[in-house]
Amino acid sequence: xxRNKCCIAAMRKLAxxxxxxxxxxxxxxxxxxxxxxxxxxxxxxxxxxxxSGVERISSNELSEKMQVTASQxxxxxxxxxxxxxxGYGYNVKYLYNEIGKILGLDKTYNVIIVxxxxxxxxxxxxVKFEKRGFKVIGIFDVxxxxxxxxxxxxxxxxxxxxxxxxxxxxxxxxxxxxxxxxAAEMAELLVKNGVRAIWNFAHIDLRLPEDVIVExxxxxxxxxxxxxxxxxxxxxxxxxxxKED
Amino acid sequence: xxRNKCCIAAMRKLAxxxxxxxxxxxxxxxxxxxxxxxxxxxxxxxxxxxxSGVERISSNELSEKMQVTASQxxxxxxxxxxxxxxGYGYNVKYLYNEIGKILGLDKTYNVIIVxxxxxxxxxxxxVKFEKRGFKVIGIFDVxxxxxxxxxxxxxxxxxxxxxxxxxxxxxxxxxxxxxxxxAAEMAELLVKNGVRAIWNFAHIDLRLPEDVIVExxxxxxxxxxxxxxxxxxxxxxxxxxxKED
DNA sequence: TAGATTGTTAATCGATTAACAATC
DNA sequence: TAGATTGTTAATCGATTAACAATC
Numbered sequence: 001x002x003r004n005k006c007c008i009a010a011m012r013k014l015a016x017x018x019x020x021x022x023x024x025x026x027x028x029x030x031x032x033x034x035x036x037x038x039x040x041x042x043x044x045x046x047x048x049x050x051x052s053g054v055e056r057i058s059s060n061e062l063s064e065k066m067q068v069t070a071s072q073x074x075x076x077x078x079x080x081x082x083x084x085x086x087g088y089g090y091n092v093k094y095l096y097n098e099i100g101k102i103l104g105l106d107k108t109y110n111v112i113i114v115x116x117x118x119x120x121x122x123x124x125x126x127v128k129f130e131k132r133g134f135k136v137i138g139i140f141d142v143x144x145x146x147x148x149x150x151x152x153x154x155x156x157x158x159x160x161x162x163x164x165x166x167x168x169x170x171x172x173x174x175x176x177x178x179x180x181x182x183a184a185e186m187a188e189l190l191v192k193n194g195v196r197a198i199w200n201f202a203h204i205d206l207r208l209p210e211d212v213i214v215e216x217x218x219x220x221x222x223x224x225x226x227x228x229x230x231x232x233x234x235x236x237x238x239x240x241x242x243k244e245d
Numbered sequence: 246x247x248r249n250k251c252c253i254a255a256m257r258k259l260a261x262x263x264x265x266x267x268x269x270x271x272x273x274x275x276x277x278x279x280x281x282x283x284x285x286x287x288x289x290x291x292x293x294x295x296x297s298g299v300e301r302i303s304s305n306e307l308s309e310k311m312q313v314t315a316s317q318x319x320x321x322x323x324x325x326x327x328x329x330x331x332g333y334g335y336n337v338k339y340l341y342n343e344i345g346k347i348l349g350l351d352k353t354y355n356v357i358i359v360x361x362x363x364x365x366x367x368x369x370x371x372v373k374f375e376k377r378g379f380k381v382i383g384i385f386d387v388x389x390x391x392x393x394x395x396x397x398x399x400x401x402x403x404x405x406x407x408x409x410x411x412x413x414x415x416x417x418x419x420x421x422x423x424x425x426x427x428a429a430e431m432a433e434l435l436v437k438n439g440v441r442a443i444w445n446f447a448h449i450d451l452r453l454p455e456d457v458i459v460e461x462x463x464x465x466x467x468x469x470x471x472x473x474x475x476x477x478x479x480x481x482x483x484x485x486x487x488k489e490d
Numbered sequence: 491t492a493g494a495t496t497g498t499t500a501a502t503c504g505a506t507t508a509a510c511a512a513t514c
Numbered sequence: 515t516a517g518a519t520t521g522t523t524a525a526t527c528g529a530t531t532a533a534c535a536a537t538c
Contacts, residue, residue, distance in 0.1 A: 036470055129468065
């Protein structure tokens with residue numbers, strides 16, 4: 001019961017008035033990580049379709065473009081609501097916007113970058129994030145030689161200024177682009193100063209209170225997966241290539 | 246049958262002499278993407294253990310450190326061979342090296358970086374990759390204003406030099422750090438010039454021959470997953486926080 | 491209305507966890 | 515040998531795919 005999401009939405013509204021709230025919210029099932037991971041890709045394809053003037057699309061057409069099954073698309077979307085219409089399909093613009101809202105892209109986020117090395121500066125310079133609502137409001141480093149240097153008009157501050165900075169600015173996201181051995185301590189400092197979401201590029205598993213959201217980007221792990229596959233491929237084909245005896 | 250990996254190894258050796266090869270190799274089951282994704286993490290934890298002088302570890306101890314089940318560790322490892330010993334556990338150094346080999350980290354790779362923007366330059370400057378055997382031998386861009394500029398001693402070349410460059414250098418990996426709309430065309434050019442593995446940072450799905458290995462790093466998708474979770478968390482707790490009527 | 495396509499339930503597939511016999 | 519812990523099979527869980535009734 002309460003599986004239909006329109007129903008859930010209606011119930012949640014009712015729930016906001018009183019007693020049933022908890023019961024109802026417990027019925028709402030957790031969205032799996034796999035589904036969430038696919039949402040940005042849907043969003044990208046819909047954005048492209050929108051740009052090329054496509055008004056509507058069926059799960060079947062989209063499935064061909066994206067090389068996934070139509071079933072998966074419909075299942076994924078129905079975790080969040082009934083965005084389509086029988087006999088018609090999905091309105092591209094509407095669906096695009098709805099997925100954007102689900103992903104939180106209708107909001108803006110103040111971002112600080114902790115670690116102003118190559119990667120930190122590269123991220124600070126990446127203009128597209130700002131277009132999506134992720135605004136860099138501060139850059140921090142431990143290295144005094146960077147003090148006062150500006151990246152995209154934002155001057156690099158020292159890490160010990162973070163507590164003061166956090167008092168005067170609302171930080172929604174902290175990007176961690178520090179060497180591995182500094183990351184854990186810094187993450188704790190950030191959390192102590194009210195940061196509740198960390199985009200972690202340091203090659204370490206942060207152990208933080210569970211209400212702190214951590215999204216990891218482990219570039220070296222990605223590169224290792226690549227080299228694994230290079231060798232897997234070579235192993236497989238080496239075995240076939242030598243001439244038959 | 247042929248499930249035991251020692252057995253497979255032995256059979257493969259036999260197979261190299263003749264007729265049974267194909268049959269035997271077909272028995273070897275494909276390693277799932279999920280398993281491969283976990284290997285670098287095992288590698289990291291084993292490296293840390295090695296550094297702190299730990300000689301042996303049981304799947305159970307490791308499972309506690311890594312917050313996964315011991316079953317999963319044993320299953321994952323046994324995809325590649327029996328690296329442990331009953332009653333003893335796993336020898337840290339040996340296992341570390343074996344996983345390194347599986348990941349292809351015992352080899353070196355010539356890497357070129359295509360797209361010398363902020364991210365491309367940051368990656369070129371990232372020293373740790375070289376330590377792991379990934380050596381940047383060339384950096385390319387379309388922007389003539391970058392011509393001759395050096396990053397870590399490597400001068401930036403123009404993209405039309407790639408065919409000539411590829412003739413004289415063996416390129417194992419091409420890193421694609423170009424704007425989205427240039428990436429597809431460039432990937433094709435690279436493949437035409439013999440590149441067989443691409444580390445793709447462009448926010449696009451490359452459609453390439455299936456023997457070309459592509460590993461994607463979609464930073465914007467990662468950021469969207471983060472903002473999804475920020476909002477998920479807030480949705481959930483907003484519903485609980487307003488006072489009871 | 492008839493045709494198309496969704497939303498949703500049921501079936502299948504694959505990955506994770508549990509259990510235990512093999513063995514160091 | 516007894517104890518410990520693996521390698522491996524069996525059970526469970528979750529995610530994907532298929533099927534189809536509901537409905538635009």
